[in-house]
Amino acid sequence: MGTPLDSGTRTREDDRTARVALMRMAEAGDPVMGRLIAWCGPRQALEQVRRGSLDPDFATKENELAERSRRRSDLARLVAAWAARYTDPDADLALGRERGARLIIPGDSEWPTQLDDLGDARPFGLWLDGQANLRFACLRSVAIVGARAATPYGVQVAAQLGSELSIRGWTVVSGGAYGIDAAAHRGALAGGSPTVVTLACGVDECYPRAHEDLFRVVRSQGVVVSEWPPGAHPTRPRFLVRNRVIAALSRGTIVVQAAARSGALNTATHAAGLNRHLMAVPGPITAVTSEGCHMLIRSGKAVCVTSHEEVIDLVGSIGADLAPERRGPIRPRDELNDETRRVLEAVPARGGAGPAVIAVAAGVDLTTAIGCLGGLAAAGFVEPVARGWRLRRQADLQGRGDHAR
Incomplete structure (x- = not known):
């Protein structure tokens, strides 16, 4: 006499075999077959389809569903089409094993x-x-x-x-x-x-x-x-x-x-x-x-x-897979404070300008302008010339960006 575990294993394998047969008989994704399997299980679904007679209660529900969704329902013709496509499921299982394939069904450990x-x-x-x-x-x-x-x-x-x-x-x-x-x-x-x-x-x-x-x-x-x-x-x-x-x-x-x-x-x-x-x-x-x-x-x-x-x-997971915020390349001038940046913008690229002229153009007082110019010179943005101050060549190309003069 078989143990309950043996019985459960046999039932599981019987379900698997029935599903193999149903996969031949109904097209994948057929919602009627899906509902029939959910209604009575794969073995009973296969038995009903092969004898050409569905559970009356299921048939009644299907017809009601068809009426509500305003679609034509002909269960008898559908079941006949399914039955005509029946083939031995053991042959499919054997062919699958021969070709290295495996079958998974709902409830299996590998089923997503x-x-x-x-x-x-x-x-x-x-x-x-x-x-x-x-x-x-x-x-x-x-x-x-x-x-x-x-x-x-x-x-x-x-x-x-x-x-x-x-x-x-x-x-x-x-x-x-x-x-x-x-x-x-x-x-x-x-x-x-x-x-x-x-x-x-x-x-x-x-x-x-x-x-x-x-x-x-x-x-x-x-x-x-x-x-x-x-x-x-x-x-x-x-x-x-x-x-x-x-x-x-x-x-x-x-x-x-x-x-x-x-x-x-x-x-x-x-x-x-x-x-x-x-x-x-x-x-x-x-x-x-x-x-x-x-x-x-x-x-x-x-x-x-x-x-x-x-x-x-x-x-991804909330809070763990956030995308980094996109931003353009960071330039040295981005680290300057507002006053220093205004002074830098006021320095000409060619010729030169004195601190007073630069202070007026930048909207700061002379003392602030002189202090900022010293810092900008130390950082390599500007250089002293005979006529005052001008941008260094590399600062003109890299620091000014689209606003270089």
């Missing part, structure tokens, strides 16, 4: 609990391939997304942000696509922290094909993630569906470049809906690839960021 924020659209499970622990990697993570047809400016910014965030222990999450995604992953790999590639196909597939080498390195240092079973191919809708996972895994999303209509803006919408920090990098106003970023900033949906410090200031 922030995915639960997706509610009915929470993944039924995730296939992983890589050395990093997904939950630990995403405790401090930032998503970097943007245009596939990125400009050199966008690629540079994405790589720099990815590298600098990674150096400071932040995981970069993105979609592994051309352009901004790939640059962010490569930057993160250079920084030494894990990076997470979220795919719209099986973790054993390489899409785009040209990123085979990139994904190989990611698997050794980070992890590749997918809601679709091994062997699944990408489709256009799946790219949009997976964007919600990119947003949910991260504390915040940075849009580096995006056109007015862009998949990156879809990720941004998910991030905002999940109450994650949304950030955008500004670009040239003449660039089509910056239109989406500027729209987000102008509408107040995204915070303008220009450095990793500003990103960490938003997504």
Whole structure:
């Protein structure tokens, strides 16, 4: 007779097997399937779908929900479509093991609990391939997304942000696509922290094909993630569906470049809906690839960021990850008091002027002017000449700035 622990382990594995089957039958993010699993658990959900008959109470609630949201509901047709896609889950599990992938489901130690924020659209499970622990990697993570047809400016910014965030222990999450995604992953790999590639196909597939080498390195240092079973191919809708996972895994999303209509803006919408920090990098106003970023900033949906410090200031711990205040270079003349600075401004760059003339121009008395001139001479700002005082050459170039005469 089995022990309670044995029974619990078997139940857990049965749930896992049922979820594998459901991941084939329903498209990722299907809210109806999500509600059905929440209603009765994965094993009962699979049993009901395979027999083609849902719990009457669940069906009634679904129809009421559809009426309230003014959408058409045809549960019978939906269940029939699910049932038609049933395949042996053991075959998927065997294929996953053969190709080095592992499956995690809600409740597993590696499951990132922030995915639960997706509610009915929470993944039924995730296939992983890589050395990093997904939950630990995403405790401090930032998503970097943007245009596939990125400009050199966008690629540079994405790589720099990815590298600098990674150096400071932040995981970069993105979609592994051309352009901004790939640059962010490569930057993160250079920084030494894990990076997470979220795919719209099986973790054993390489899409785009040209990123085979990139994904190989990611698997050794980070992890590749997918809601679709091994062997699944990408489709256009799946790219949009997976964007919600990119947003949910991260504390915040940075849009580096995006056109007015862009998949990156879809990720941004998910991030905002999940109450994650949304950030955008500004670009040239003449660039089509910056239109989406500027729209987000102008509408107040995204915070303008220009450095990793500003990103960490938003997504990091309150009081511990503040960005340093930006200011221009400090010049020697910045240390002068107001009177001395006025006297310095009154000294001519050419020729020369006596102390009385300088005092009048500076608005101070003669004694003060003479005292200030002595101090300025000792500091190397001015020098005595036959006609009085003038600026030293280096002071004229460095001390006066835009106001040099």
